[in-house]
Amino acid sequence: MLNVGILGATGYAGEELVRLLANHKEVKIKKIVSKAYEGKKYSHSYRNFVGLNDYICEGLNWNTITKGIDLLFSALPYGVLMENLTEDMMRDIKIIDIGVDYRFMNKDEYSKFYGKEHKSMELTEQFVYGLSEWNIEKIKKAKYLANPGCYATAMQLALLPLIKENIIGEDIIVDGKCGLSGGGRTLTLGTHFVEGNESIKAYKINNHPHSQEVKKGVEFFLDKKIKLTFTPHIIPMQRGMLITVYTELIKDIEYDNVKEIYEKYYRDKQFIQILDKGIYVESKWVKNSNLCHINFEINKENNKLIIIAAIDNLIKGAAGQAIQNMNIMNGYDESTGLSYVPTCI
Amino acid sequence: MLNVGILGATGYAGEELVRLLANHKEVKIKKIVSKAYEGKKYSHSYRNFVGLNDYICEGLNWNTITKGIDLLFSALPYGVLMENLTEDMMRDIKIIDIGVDYRFMNKDEYSKFYGKEHKSMELTEQFVYGLSEWNIEKIKKAKYLANPGCYATAMQLALLPLIKENIIGEDIIVDGKCGLSGGGRTLTLGTHFVEGNESIKAYKINNHPHSQEVKKGVEFFLDKKIKLTFTPHIIPMQRGMLITVYTELIKDIEYDNVKEIYEKYYRDKQFIQILDKGIYVESKWVKNSNLCHINFEINKENNKLIIIAAIDNLIKGAAGQAIQNMNIMNGYDESTGLSYVPTCI
Amino acid sequence: MLNVGILGATGYAGEELVRLLANHKEVKIKKIVSKAYEGKKYSHSYRNFVGLNDYICEGLNWNTITKGIDLLFSALPYGVLMENLTEDMMRDIKIIDIGVDYRFMNKDEYSKFYGKEHKSMELTEQFVYGLSEWNIEKIKKAKYLANPGCYATAMQLALLPLIKENIIGEDIIVDGKCGLSGGGRTLTLGTHFVEGNESIKAYKINNHPHSQEVKKGVEFFLDKKIKLTFTPHIIPMQRGMLITVYTELIKDIEYDNVKEIYEKYYRDKQFIQILDKGIYVESKWVKNSNLCHINFEINKENNKLIIIAAIDNLIKGAAGQAIQNMNIMNGYDESTGLSYVPTCI
Amino acid sequence: MLNVGILGATGYAGEELVRLLANHKEVKIKKIVSKAYEGKKYSHSYRNFVGLNDYICEGLNWNTITKGIDLLFSALPYGVLMENLTEDMMRDIKIIDIGVDYRFMNKDEYSKFYGKEHKSMELTEQFVYGLSEWNIEKIKKAKYLANPGCYATAMQLALLPLIKENIIGEDIIVDGKCGLSGGGRTLTLGTHFVEGNESIKAYKINNHPHSQEVKKGVEFFLDKKIKLTFTPHIIPMQRGMLITVYTELIKDIEYDNVKEIYEKYYRDKQFIQILDKGIYVESKWVKNSNLCHINFEINKENNKLIIIAAIDNLIKGAAGQAIQNMNIMNGYDESTGLSYVPTCI
Structure with missing residues (x-):
C-alpha cells in the first residue's frame, strides 16, 4: 500500500482527492493536514464522510509533514507551498502538487499572475508537468509532479x-x-x-x-x-x-x-x-x-x-488527473480508482 | 458472475442501475431492454457511457426476456410489468422490481392510486418487500423482490x-x-x-x-x-x-x-x-x-x-437499494458495488 | 413627494426596497446610507442600477440621519437599530423597520433569540405591527412601523x-x-x-x-x-x-x-x-x-x-409589504408601486 | 389607448409581452389568441396572472384576427405566420412580429435554416427591421415590423x-x-x-x-x-x-x-x-x-x-424590444412600460 498525505484537503480539489483515494485499492490515506480542522474529524468539514473511513485532521507542521508517508498531495492555494517547500522535505517522499506553484512559470511570470515573489523557483525544474496523456514517459520516472490547471x-x-x-x-x-x-x-x-x-x-x-x-x-x-x-x-x-x-x-x-x-x-x-x-x-x-x-x-x-x-x-482538471499521475508514477494501472462511469444526473 | 438483464434502463433509476452495476465486481450486464433504443448503443440514450462498456439495447420481447440471464431488474413505469409478467417467466430467474407493481397493495388500492386494474395481483405475495435494513432474513431467501419507493x-x-x-x-x-x-x-x-x-x-x-x-x-x-x-x-x-x-x-x-x-x-x-x-x-x-x-x-x-x-x-431510494437487495439475495457482501463516498459537490 | 431615506440598502431586502421605490410615483429617494459604500455610487454595490437613477451612498451618522427626509426605512441586521434609535431621532420622521428589533418581543425573548440585550425596548410599543391585511386601521395612523418577518x-x-x-x-x-x-x-x-x-x-x-x-x-x-x-x-x-x-x-x-x-x-x-x-x-x-x-x-x-x-x-416578506405599509401610512393607494404581474420565469 | 392583440401568448416571449403590456399605460390588451387555451383564462397557462387582469383566450381564426385591434403582436413559432398572413389582413392594423418569418432572409436562406418554403416572402420588404437603436427613423414610420432575434x-x-x-x-x-x-x-x-x-x-x-x-x-x-x-x-x-x-x-x-x-x-x-x-x-x-x-x-x-x-x-431580446418598437411606431416615449430597474436577484 502507498501511504499518502494530503495538504489542503478541505478545499474542493482536496475533498475530491480524499473521496477518490478513499476507494483506491493501492492507497492508504495516512495524513490529512488542516490548520482549521486540527484535531477534528475530516467529516466536520465534509459530512459525506460521516460514519465512513473518517480521518482526524493534523495541524500543519512543515518539519514533520513527510513523516510516515510515501507520497504527499498538495492542494494548497497559490503561494503556500513555494514558501515552505525545501530540498530537505523532498528527500524522502514523492510529491504531487495540484496547486500552481511549480508549473512552468519563471519568476517574472509568477509575480505577474500571483502578485508574489516565488521563493523556491529553483525547485521548479525538478517537477515534471503532469499532463498525463502527453508526458507519460517522464511521469513514469517522476518523483515530483506539477499537476496541470483545469x-x-x-x-x-x-x-x-x-x-x-x-x-x-x-x-x-x-x-x-x-x-x-x-x-x-x-x-x-x-x-x-x-x-x-x-x-x-x-x-x-x-x-x-x-x-x-x-x-x-x-x-x-x-x-x-x-x-x-x-x-x-x-x-x-x-x-x-x-x-x-x-x-x-x-x-x-x-x-x-x-x-x-x-x-x-x-x-x-x-x-x-x-x-x-x-x-x-x-x-x-x-x-x-x-x-x-x-x-x-x-x-x-x-x-x-x-x-x-x-x-x-475537479477530476480530470484536478484530483482525478493527480491520481492518474500517481498511478503512472507508481506503476499501477493508469485507471486504478478512476474507472467510474460519469454520474451525469 | 451473475448475469443480469435490465428492463426500463433508459429512465433515471434504470440509468443509475446500469451505471452502478457496470462497476459491480460480481455482475455482468447481459441484456439492456429498450423499445425506443432497440439495436442502438445504450450511450445514445446516456452519453456518459460513450467509449466505456457500452451496450447494445435489445427490443422488448416478453417471450425471450429471461433467456441468458440469472436475474432481471425491472425499472418500468407502473402498469407495464403487472400486465406482462407470468409464472412461466418467473420460473428460471430472480426478479427485482424497482417499479410499483408488486408492493403490498391489494387490487382496490392499486386501482385507486394508478387508475388501472392490476392484472397479476396473485403474484404479489411471491414478492418480498425489499426494505433492506428491516427485512434482511426474508430477502436472503427471496427469489422475487419488490424494491421500496423512495x-x-x-x-x-x-x-x-x-x-x-x-x-x-x-x-x-x-x-x-x-x-x-x-x-x-x-x-x-x-x-x-x-x-x-x-x-x-x-x-x-x-x-x-x-x-x-x-x-x-x-x-x-x-x-x-x-x-x-x-x-x-x-x-x-x-x-x-x-x-x-x-x-x-x-x-x-x-x-x-x-x-x-x-x-x-x-x-x-x-x-x-x-x-x-x-x-x-x-x-x-x-x-x-x-x-x-x-x-x-x-x-x-x-x-x-x-x-x-x-x-x-435514485440510489437508496431506487437503484442502490435494489443492488443492496441483489447482494443480499445472492450472498455477496451487502455493500458490494455501493461503498462509495457521497459526491456532495 | 415623500422624501425617504434607506438604512441597510446594500442587503437584499434593502436592494429590493431601492429598486421598487425607484419606480414609485409618490416617492423620492433622498438618502441611501451605507458604511461600506460611503461616497460611492449605489451601483457599485448593485450594478443593475448602472446608468439609471443612481445614488451616492452616505456614511452612517446617527445625528444627521433624519435630516431632509420624511420617512426612514431601516433594513439593518438585528441589533443595530435598537442600539442607536432614540426618541429624539424619532421626533420629526416616520420610520418603517424591516428589521427585527421592534417586533412584539419582550426583553427576555429578544435575548433568547438574538443573544443580545435590547437597549431600547421601551420604544417597541410605539411601533405598529405592519401585517397590512390585518392591521390596516392602526397602520393608517402609525408613525412607526415594525414590518413583519417573511x-x-x-x-x-x-x-x-x-x-x-x-x-x-x-x-x-x-x-x-x-x-x-x-x-x-x-x-x-x-x-x-x-x-x-x-x-x-x-x-x-x-x-x-x-x-x-x-x-x-x-x-x-x-x-x-x-x-x-x-x-x-x-x-x-x-x-x-x-x-x-x-x-x-x-x-x-x-x-x-x-x-x-x-x-x-x-x-x-x-x-x-x-x-x-x-x-x-x-x-x-x-x-x-x-x-x-x-x-x-x-x-x-x-x-x-x-x-x-x-x-x-423579499417582497411581501420584506420590501414590498414595507412599501404597502408606507402607502397606507401616507394615504396613497395601497398598491402604488406594487402592482406588477409576478415575473414567474 | 392602443388596442392590441397577441398571437402565441403562451410561449415565453408571449408571456413576457402580456406581462409587460399589462402595466403599459397606453395599451389595452383586447385579444389573446391561443388554440390550446381557447375559452380558458390566460392564468390557466401562467398562474402569475391569477386574480389580476386576467384574460380569456380566443381561438385562432385568421379571418377575424384583426377585428377590434389596432396592433397585432405575433410571437408564433417559425413558419406559422408566413403561411397565413395576407395583404388583406395587413390592411387595417399594425403588426409587430417577434417571430423569424420576416427578418431579412430570402427564400433560399429561409429554407436552409427552417427547412420549409416561405409562402409569403413578397411581404418581407414591407417589414421594417426593428433594431430600435439603429433603425429608429424607419421604425417611426413603420406599419409592419420584424423584431430582431435575441x-x-x-x-x-x-x-x-x-x-x-x-x-x-x-x-x-x-x-x-x-x-x-x-x-x-x-x-x-x-x-x-x-x-x-x-x-x-x-x-x-x-x-x-x-x-x-x-x-x-x-x-x-x-x-x-x-x-x-x-x-x-x-x-x-x-x-x-x-x-x-x-x-x-x-x-x-x-x-x-x-x-x-x-x-x-x-x-x-x-x-x-x-x-x-x-x-x-x-x-x-x-x-x-x-x-x-x-x-x-x-x-x-x-x-x-x-x-x-x-x-x-426575453426582454431586449424579444418582448421588451417589441414594446420599445411599438412605442416608437406610435409616438409614445420610447421607454414607456419598460423603465424598470433590473431585478438582479
Missing part, C-alpha cells in the same frame, strides 16, 4: 494534436466556461448562491494564468509558439468545464482528416473520447469522472476549425 | 424504530421534498427547466401512493397501524430527498433515549447514519450514495419529536 | 382566518421552505453556491424567531394562544418562500366552508389570492410581486386541514 | 459601432451563452430540468439563423460584409444572454478610443450602458429589463478587441 488540461488536450500536425494557425481563441467550484471554497460575494445563480460573467479577460501555462506547454511538448486569446466565464453550476476553441485552418482538410488526427493521438487513451460527428459535447456527460470529451466542426466559409472539449474541472 | 424508504427508516419502541403516537405527519429526478424522464411542463427552476410546489396532497406503502409497511413489520398525513414537494434540484417528520411523543423521553433507540436498530447498519446532536441533515451529504442520514430534535413545549432524514432518491 | 407574514396570512373562525386546533405545525436570499448577503459556507446548490436542509429547528412572532401575532390580533411547531428549510433557489401548514380540524367542515372563510377575510385584499380547488401553489407564480397565493386540502381520514401558502420572501 | 440584437449592438468606425477586421467570432428559456416552452429532453441543470453544451455550430441575420444587418445598416463565426451555448439558467465577441483590431487604438466610439453611438440611448473599465458584464444585472450592458478589453499582444455584451433574452 483549463490548461482541457486546452492542451484539444489543441496539441492539431498544432503538432500543423493544421491550424498560431492565432488561437479559447472561450472557457466553468462552474463555481472552479473558484474554490473561499467566500466571496461572487460565489454567494444568490449572486452566482441565474447569471454568467466573463472574468480575468486576457489575464488568466492558465493561458500562460498553455503557451508554455505548447513550447514544452511541441517546441512551437502560439498566440492565445483566452476568456474564462463563470456559469451557474457546481462543477464541469467546457471550452470552445476557435482556430484558423491552414490546410485544406476535411472533417475525417481532423478526426484521424485526434484518433492518432488518443485512440489508446482511455480517458479521452472523440465523439461522433454531430454529437454535442455536454459537460454533464463527463461529470464526476476523469474523462475528456472532444468534438469539432469545420466552418469552410470562414476557414475555421471549432473544437469543443469538456472535462470535470 | 419516500417509503426514507419514511420507514426514520419511523420504524420509534413506532416499534412505542415512543410516538399514531398520528404522524411527513413533509417530503425531492428533486426533479423523482418525477422521471417523461417530458412534462412542470419538469421543463424554466418551469421547475427557482420554484417549489406541493403536489399529490393526501394522495401519494408511498403514503399507502408506509402504512402497509408498518403493519407488515410491526403489526401496528398509523395515521399518516404526507405532503410531497418538488424542489429545484436534480436529485436528493429530505423528509421532515412530525410526531407526538407519548413517553417522557430525552434526546439521548431517542438516540439510543435509533442506534439499537442501526448501529450495525452501514448505510444508516444517525448524526450527532445539533448537526443539520442535508441532502447533499448523501448524494450519489446508498446512505441515509437521520437526525432529530425534541420540542418539549409542544411534546413533539421532529425527525429529519435524507437519502439519494 | 415567514411570520406567510404563516399569519394562512392561519389567522382559520384560528379566528375556530375551525382548527391550537396545535399547529408549519414546515417552511425558503430560497437562499432568506439568509441575507452575509458570506457563509452554507450560502456558497457550491454548498447551497443541489441540496436542502432544515435549520433552527424549534428555534426560529418567526415562530415566536406568530404566536405573539395570534395573541395580538385574536387574543388566542397557539402551540406552534415550526421547521424552516433552505432550498436551492434565490428567492421565494412556501409554507406547508398542518392543522387539526375541530369542526366537521367541508372544502367549500374553508374557502368561504378565506374569502370572507381576503375577498377585497388584492394581494391575497385563494387558488381554485386542486390548483397547486407554486412559489414562482408570486415571484417578484407582493402577492400571496394560498390553497388547502382537507384530509378527512386524519382530520387534518393542510394549507399551502407562497410569497416572495 | 442573439442578433446583442451582436449588432456590440458590433455595429466598431464596424462602422472601421476599427475591426471582417473576421469576427461570437461565442454566445443563453439560458434555457431561449429554447422556448416546447418539451424536449434537453430542456428537462434534470438534463439541463448542471451542464453546458454548444449547439447549432456554424448553423444558427441569427448568424445570418447579423450578416444581413451589417449589410443593411452599414453596407459592409463580415465573416461571422458564431457558436451558441445553452447554460443552466432560466433567462439571460451573454455574448463574447472576438475581433481583430485593424487600427492602433487604445481603450479610451473604443469607449468614445461606443459613447458616440449610445450616449443618448437609455437602454444601452457601456460599463466602466474593468467592470465585468454579468447577465444578472440586466435581468427582467430592456437594458444592454457592454464592456470590452484590448489584447495588445494578439491585436484583439474582445467585447462582452449582455441582455435579457
Whole structure:
C-alpha cells in the first residue's frame, strides 16, 4: 500500500482527492493536514464522510509533514507551498502538487499572475508537468509532479494534436466556461448562491494564468509558439468545464482528416473520447469522472476549425488527473480508482 | 458472475442501475431492454457511457426476456410489468422490481392510486418487500423482490424504530421534498427547466401512493397501524430527498433515549447514519450514495419529536437499494458495488 | 413627494426596497446610507442600477440621519437599530423597520433569540405591527412601523382566518421552505453556491424567531394562544418562500366552508389570492410581486386541514409589504408601486 | 389607448409581452389568441396572472384576427405566420412580429435554416427591421415590423459601432451563452430540468439563423460584409444572454478610443450602458429589463478587441424590444412600460 498525505484537503480539489483515494485499492490515506480542522474529524468539514473511513485532521507542521508517508498531495492555494517547500522535505517522499506553484512559470511570470515573489523557483525544474496523456514517459520516472490547471488540461488536450500536425494557425481563441467550484471554497460575494445563480460573467479577460501555462506547454511538448486569446466565464453550476476553441485552418482538410488526427493521438487513451460527428459535447456527460470529451466542426466559409472539449474541472482538471499521475508514477494501472462511469444526473 | 438483464434502463433509476452495476465486481450486464433504443448503443440514450462498456439495447420481447440471464431488474413505469409478467417467466430467474407493481397493495388500492386494474395481483405475495435494513432474513431467501419507493424508504427508516419502541403516537405527519429526478424522464411542463427552476410546489396532497406503502409497511413489520398525513414537494434540484417528520411523543423521553433507540436498530447498519446532536441533515451529504442520514430534535413545549432524514432518491431510494437487495439475495457482501463516498459537490 | 431615506440598502431586502421605490410615483429617494459604500455610487454595490437613477451612498451618522427626509426605512441586521434609535431621532420622521428589533418581543425573548440585550425596548410599543391585511386601521395612523418577518407574514396570512373562525386546533405545525436570499448577503459556507446548490436542509429547528412572532401575532390580533411547531428549510433557489401548514380540524367542515372563510377575510385584499380547488401553489407564480397565493386540502381520514401558502420572501416578506405599509401610512393607494404581474420565469 | 392583440401568448416571449403590456399605460390588451387555451383564462397557462387582469383566450381564426385591434403582436413559432398572413389582413392594423418569418432572409436562406418554403416572402420588404437603436427613423414610420432575434440584437449592438468606425477586421467570432428559456416552452429532453441543470453544451455550430441575420444587418445598416463565426451555448439558467465577441483590431487604438466610439453611438440611448473599465458584464444585472450592458478589453499582444455584451433574452431580446418598437411606431416615449430597474436577484 502507498501511504499518502494530503495538504489542503478541505478545499474542493482536496475533498475530491480524499473521496477518490478513499476507494483506491493501492492507497492508504495516512495524513490529512488542516490548520482549521486540527484535531477534528475530516467529516466536520465534509459530512459525506460521516460514519465512513473518517480521518482526524493534523495541524500543519512543515518539519514533520513527510513523516510516515510515501507520497504527499498538495492542494494548497497559490503561494503556500513555494514558501515552505525545501530540498530537505523532498528527500524522502514523492510529491504531487495540484496547486500552481511549480508549473512552468519563471519568476517574472509568477509575480505577474500571483502578485508574489516565488521563493523556491529553483525547485521548479525538478517537477515534471503532469499532463498525463502527453508526458507519460517522464511521469513514469517522476518523483515530483506539477499537476496541470483545469483549463490548461482541457486546452492542451484539444489543441496539441492539431498544432503538432500543423493544421491550424498560431492565432488561437479559447472561450472557457466553468462552474463555481472552479473558484474554490473561499467566500466571496461572487460565489454567494444568490449572486452566482441565474447569471454568467466573463472574468480575468486576457489575464488568466492558465493561458500562460498553455503557451508554455505548447513550447514544452511541441517546441512551437502560439498566440492565445483566452476568456474564462463563470456559469451557474457546481462543477464541469467546457471550452470552445476557435482556430484558423491552414490546410485544406476535411472533417475525417481532423478526426484521424485526434484518433492518432488518443485512440489508446482511455480517458479521452472523440465523439461522433454531430454529437454535442455536454459537460454533464463527463461529470464526476476523469474523462475528456472532444468534438469539432469545420466552418469552410470562414476557414475555421471549432473544437469543443469538456472535462470535470475537479477530476480530470484536478484530483482525478493527480491520481492518474500517481498511478503512472507508481506503476499501477493508469485507471486504478478512476474507472467510474460519469454520474451525469 | 451473475448475469443480469435490465428492463426500463433508459429512465433515471434504470440509468443509475446500469451505471452502478457496470462497476459491480460480481455482475455482468447481459441484456439492456429498450423499445425506443432497440439495436442502438445504450450511450445514445446516456452519453456518459460513450467509449466505456457500452451496450447494445435489445427490443422488448416478453417471450425471450429471461433467456441468458440469472436475474432481471425491472425499472418500468407502473402498469407495464403487472400486465406482462407470468409464472412461466418467473420460473428460471430472480426478479427485482424497482417499479410499483408488486408492493403490498391489494387490487382496490392499486386501482385507486394508478387508475388501472392490476392484472397479476396473485403474484404479489411471491414478492418480498425489499426494505433492506428491516427485512434482511426474508430477502436472503427471496427469489422475487419488490424494491421500496423512495419516500417509503426514507419514511420507514426514520419511523420504524420509534413506532416499534412505542415512543410516538399514531398520528404522524411527513413533509417530503425531492428533486426533479423523482418525477422521471417523461417530458412534462412542470419538469421543463424554466418551469421547475427557482420554484417549489406541493403536489399529490393526501394522495401519494408511498403514503399507502408506509402504512402497509408498518403493519407488515410491526403489526401496528398509523395515521399518516404526507405532503410531497418538488424542489429545484436534480436529485436528493429530505423528509421532515412530525410526531407526538407519548413517553417522557430525552434526546439521548431517542438516540439510543435509533442506534439499537442501526448501529450495525452501514448505510444508516444517525448524526450527532445539533448537526443539520442535508441532502447533499448523501448524494450519489446508498446512505441515509437521520437526525432529530425534541420540542418539549409542544411534546413533539421532529425527525429529519435524507437519502439519494435514485440510489437508496431506487437503484442502490435494489443492488443492496441483489447482494443480499445472492450472498455477496451487502455493500458490494455501493461503498462509495457521497459526491456532495 | 415623500422624501425617504434607506438604512441597510446594500442587503437584499434593502436592494429590493431601492429598486421598487425607484419606480414609485409618490416617492423620492433622498438618502441611501451605507458604511461600506460611503461616497460611492449605489451601483457599485448593485450594478443593475448602472446608468439609471443612481445614488451616492452616505456614511452612517446617527445625528444627521433624519435630516431632509420624511420617512426612514431601516433594513439593518438585528441589533443595530435598537442600539442607536432614540426618541429624539424619532421626533420629526416616520420610520418603517424591516428589521427585527421592534417586533412584539419582550426583553427576555429578544435575548433568547438574538443573544443580545435590547437597549431600547421601551420604544417597541410605539411601533405598529405592519401585517397590512390585518392591521390596516392602526397602520393608517402609525408613525412607526415594525414590518413583519417573511415567514411570520406567510404563516399569519394562512392561519389567522382559520384560528379566528375556530375551525382548527391550537396545535399547529408549519414546515417552511425558503430560497437562499432568506439568509441575507452575509458570506457563509452554507450560502456558497457550491454548498447551497443541489441540496436542502432544515435549520433552527424549534428555534426560529418567526415562530415566536406568530404566536405573539395570534395573541395580538385574536387574543388566542397557539402551540406552534415550526421547521424552516433552505432550498436551492434565490428567492421565494412556501409554507406547508398542518392543522387539526375541530369542526366537521367541508372544502367549500374553508374557502368561504378565506374569502370572507381576503375577498377585497388584492394581494391575497385563494387558488381554485386542486390548483397547486407554486412559489414562482408570486415571484417578484407582493402577492400571496394560498390553497388547502382537507384530509378527512386524519382530520387534518393542510394549507399551502407562497410569497416572495423579499417582497411581501420584506420590501414590498414595507412599501404597502408606507402607502397606507401616507394615504396613497395601497398598491402604488406594487402592482406588477409576478415575473414567474 | 392602443388596442392590441397577441398571437402565441403562451410561449415565453408571449408571456413576457402580456406581462409587460399589462402595466403599459397606453395599451389595452383586447385579444389573446391561443388554440390550446381557447375559452380558458390566460392564468390557466401562467398562474402569475391569477386574480389580476386576467384574460380569456380566443381561438385562432385568421379571418377575424384583426377585428377590434389596432396592433397585432405575433410571437408564433417559425413558419406559422408566413403561411397565413395576407395583404388583406395587413390592411387595417399594425403588426409587430417577434417571430423569424420576416427578418431579412430570402427564400433560399429561409429554407436552409427552417427547412420549409416561405409562402409569403413578397411581404418581407414591407417589414421594417426593428433594431430600435439603429433603425429608429424607419421604425417611426413603420406599419409592419420584424423584431430582431435575441442573439442578433446583442451582436449588432456590440458590433455595429466598431464596424462602422472601421476599427475591426471582417473576421469576427461570437461565442454566445443563453439560458434555457431561449429554447422556448416546447418539451424536449434537453430542456428537462434534470438534463439541463448542471451542464453546458454548444449547439447549432456554424448553423444558427441569427448568424445570418447579423450578416444581413451589417449589410443593411452599414453596407459592409463580415465573416461571422458564431457558436451558441445553452447554460443552466432560466433567462439571460451573454455574448463574447472576438475581433481583430485593424487600427492602433487604445481603450479610451473604443469607449468614445461606443459613447458616440449610445450616449443618448437609455437602454444601452457601456460599463466602466474593468467592470465585468454579468447577465444578472440586466435581468427582467430592456437594458444592454457592454464592456470590452484590448489584447495588445494578439491585436484583439474582445467585447462582452449582455441582455435579457426575453426582454431586449424579444418582448421588451417589441414594446420599445411599438412605442416608437406610435409616438409614445420610447421607454414607456419598460423603465424598470433590473431585478438582479
